[in-house]
Amino acid sequence: MASVMGSREARRERRSIITGLLFISPWLVGFLIFTLYPVIASAYLSFTDYRVLAPPRWVGLGNYRDLFADHDYFWPSLGDTAFMFLELPLSLVLGLVLALLLDQKLRGIAVYRTILYLPSIVPAVASAMLWLFVLNPEHGLVNAGLHALHVPGPPWLASPAWAKPAMILMDLWGAGGGMVIYLAALQGVPTALYEAAALDGANAWQRLRFVTLPSISPVIFFNLIMGVIGTFQYFTQTFIMTSGGPNNSTLFYALYLYQNAFQYFRMGTACAMAWILFLLTMVATLIVFKTSARWVYYEGEAR
Amino acid sequence: MKKSITPILGHVVLIALSLLFLAPVLFMISTSLKADNQIYTSNIQWIPNPPVWHNYPAALAYFPFWLYLRNTLIICVGTVIGTVFSAALPAYGFARLKWRGRNAMFILMIATIMLPSQVTLMPVFLLFRSLGWTGSFLPLIVPSFFGNAFSIFLLRQFFLGIPQELSDAARIDGCNELGILVRIILPLAKPALATVALFSFMGAWTDFQGPLIYLHDSHQYTLAIGLQSFLGRHGGEWNLLMAASTVVTLPLIAAFFFAQRTFIQGIAMTGVKG
Numbered sequence: 001m002a003s004v005m006g007s008r009e010a011r012r013e014r015r016s017i018i019t020g021l022l023f024i025s026p027w028l029v030g031f032l033i034f035t036l037y038p039v040i041a042s043a044y045l046s047f048t049d050y051r052v053l054a055p056p057r058w059v060g061l062g063n064y065r066d067l068f069a070d071h072d073y074f075w076p077s078l079g080d081t082a083f084m085f086l087e088l089p090l091s092l093v094l095g096l097v098l099a100l101l102l103d104q105k106l107r108g109i110a111v112y113r114t115i116l117y118l119p120s121i122v123p124a125v126a127s128a129m130l131w132l133f134v135l136n137p138e139h140g141l142v143n144a145g146l147h148a149l150h151v152p153g154p155p156w157l158a159s160p161a162w163a164k165p166a167m168i169l170m171d172l173w174g175a176g177g178g179m180v181i182y183l184a185a186l187q188g189v190p191t192a193l194y195e196a197a198a199l200d201g202a203n204a205w206q207r208l209r210f211v212t213l214p215s216i217s218p219v220i221f222f223n224l225i226m227g228v229i230g231t232f233q234y235f236t237q238t239f240i241m242t243s244g245g246p247n248n249s250t251l252f253y254a255l256y257l258y259q260n261a262f263q264y265f266r267m268g269t270a271c272a273m274a275w276i277l278f279l280l281t282m283v284a285t286l287i288v289f290k291t292s293a294r295w296v297y298y299e300g301e302a303r
Numbered sequence: 304m305k306k307s308i309t310p311i312l313g314h315v316v317l318i319a320l321s322l323l324f325l326a327p328v329l330f331m332i333s334t335s336l337k338a339d340n341q342i343y344t345s346n347i348q349w350i351p352n353p354p355v356w357h358n359y360p361a362a363l364a365y366f367p368f369w370l371y372l373r374n375t376l377i378i379c380v381g382t383v384i385g386t387v388f389s390a391a392l393p394a395y396g397f398a399r400l401k402w403r404g405r406n407a408m409f410i411l412m413i414a415t416i417m418l419p420s421q422v423t424l425m426p427v428f429l430l431f432r433s434l435g436w437t438g439s440f441l442p443l444i445v446p447s448f449f450g451n452a453f454s455i456f457l458l459r460q461f462f463l464g465i466p467q468e469l470s471d472a473a474r475i476d477g478c479n480e481l482g483i484l485v486r487i488i489l490p491l492a493k494p495a496l497a498t499v500a501l502f503s504f505m506g507a508w509t510d511f512q513g514p515l516i517y518l519h520d521s522h523q524y525t526l527a528i529g530l531q532s533f534l535g536r537h538g539g540e541w542n543l544l545m546a547a548s549t550v551v552t553l554p555l556i557a558a559f560f561f562a563q564r565t566f567i568q569g570i571a572m573t574g575v576k577g
């Protein structure tokens with residue numbers, strides 16, 4: 001009797017697994033074809049010399065060795081990408097400040113929200129065009145504004161020193177994307193917490209520091225991780241606006257990778273770069289994860 | 304925080320910020336309506352006098368706008384159909400069915416969101432190349448039929464919120480899981496489906512790297528690629544470039560205004576509930 005029950009249960013469990021797998025099969029098949037196979041293939045290709053027209057030739061660690069010895073492009077591209085990480089804290093603070101401003105009971109708040117979010121909707125190509133002109137040293141909007149304040153405007157994208165800050169400025173314009181996420185999180189903070197804090201005599205700054213920020217820390221964490229991943233993959237803007245110039249100052253990692261793959265057809269080198277990128281992303285994400293225990297607070301978690 | 308800032312101060316700060324954020328877009332539209340000699344002035348003229356409406360037909364004539372629009376729409380519609388269909392089934396499997404291995408699969412799927420696209424870019428390109436699909440829309444549309452992790456996640460979050468009793472009642476009535484999905488869950492999930500459709504439409508409309516890699520014949524270009532090649536050919540003509548950029552941007556802004564609630568709720572949903 002017990003064994004019959006057992007086998008019936010086993011059969012039912014098997015059936016539930018099969019049903020589950022069938023339901024997720026569109027994703028599962030896609031995962032095998034468009035993720036798992038390419039990941040393995042690119043790992044293999046990264047150890048080969050492969051120029052598309054001739055079959056891949058095994059070179060062991062050759063591509064990696066060449067990249068690590070490449071002080072003209074590879075290392076500078078990594079350094080330039082690292083510079084763009086400056087943007088993460090800036091956009092985090094800006095997004096958060098905007099969200100805090102919008103989290104008030106004011107008339108017409110939806111209009112402000114729409115306007116501040118609008119830049120995130122402009123397609124990357126169009127915003128690249130638009131900022132090319134906005135950042136134009138002579139006729140652009142930014143320098144006209146600086147001129148009005150009697151500040152001499154820098155040459156922005158025309159100068160190796162200012163091209164990266166120019167791109168950071170442009171990206172901060174899109175801080176509304178993060179803002180919407182913060183805003184939703186702010187509106188989910190229980191009012192009871194604020195009331196309790198007010199009873200304890202907490203002032204506005206203390207409420208922000210000890211109630212608001214801990215409550216929305218999981219969302220800050222989420223945005224930070226996505227920001228890290230996105231920064232490593234910064235591509236469209238530099239491709240359109242500077243093609244990596246001037247003087248390779250915006251030849252970011254993802255752009256140099258693209259050039260290797262689709263302009264020089266050095267697929268082996270490009271795959272090696274992709275894997276280095278993958279490992280760097282994982283390390284960076286891991287660092288954020290490891291430190292998160294100290295500053296991310298999850299509701300319902302014992303402390 | 305709700306009442307910490309006096310209303311007037313709040314309005315003043317928000318109006319200033321709104322003007323700051325809006326300025327580049329207004330500058331784009333204003334430039335798109337200027338005559339050549341009005342662009343290169345030292346003082347910015349916000350309202351072109353007189354507005355040169357002719358810049359728009361001129362810009363559209365410079366690149367085959369209607370052809371690029373058609374190409375873009377084909378890719379967008381294909382992507383939306385593929386994404387919505389292939390997200391609903393897995394989302395149901397992850398949210399409403401209990402089976403061993405489900406959580407492991409779900410974690411695997413979430414992990415793929417963090418995988419840099421560059422890792423798969425070259426092998427996928429080589430795969431499509433060996434199929435002879437490069438130079439066609441297929442590499443841009445077909446992958447969307449195989450479940451996009453982000454869309455599945457979004458739908459799953461929504462499905463989780465639908466009361467379990469509805470499914471139980473249907474099961475007692477002899478409805479199978481597919482029937483429950485189609486007859487009960489999907490009709491209730493219309494807002495979430497709309498969000499997924501909207502996101503995938505906007506993603507396909509703005510996609511740059513995909514068309515750049517796969518479309519080589521200028522007859523197949525999308526608006527995004529067409530706009531970029533416009534820059535290459537008419538770099539100095541800012542009024543026409545801005546007119547073209549405005550035309551590429553406006554449909555998205557319009558879509559956003561129509562579906563603002565859907566949109567913002569969708570973003571909030573993915574960001575907040577882990």
